């Protein structure tokens with residue numbers, strides 16, 4: 001299982017390196033409805049993720065997941081994420097241009 005994850009991660013890293021843009025991680029599919037495909041949410045209630053610092057995004061997601069930052073909606077979406085998936089999501093949204 002671990003090997004598959006590592007293989008998937010390095011494959012997407014290669015993809016990103018060769019095309020000069022970072023591909024959206026698989027888990028981002030569940031975030032699109034509220035935060036937009038590239039983290040530029042269109043609804044003011046949903047914070048924009050595009051261009052925020054990766055370390056900040058990573059911490060917020062872990063805090064939602066682990067109950068240090070309270071928001072019922074985000075807790076539900078962060079709940080199933082592993083540390084590696086959170087890192088990948090944070091790097092992806094940080095690399096997107098804010099609009």
Ligand code: HEC
Pocket residue numbers: 027028030031032033034035045046047048049052057060061070071073074077078089
């Ligand atoms: C149903 C709508 C919804 C979905 C789906 C959703 N979010 Fe959120 N997200 C929110 C709301 C609302 C907030 C603001 C919570 C608060 O007020 O603390 C938020 C906040 C955040 C923040 C903190 C932003 C900041 O500036 O502090 C991050 C990071 C985040 N979401 C990432 C994600 C990721 C990654 C996913 C997918 C795994 C996701 N969200 C899915 C609604 C959603």
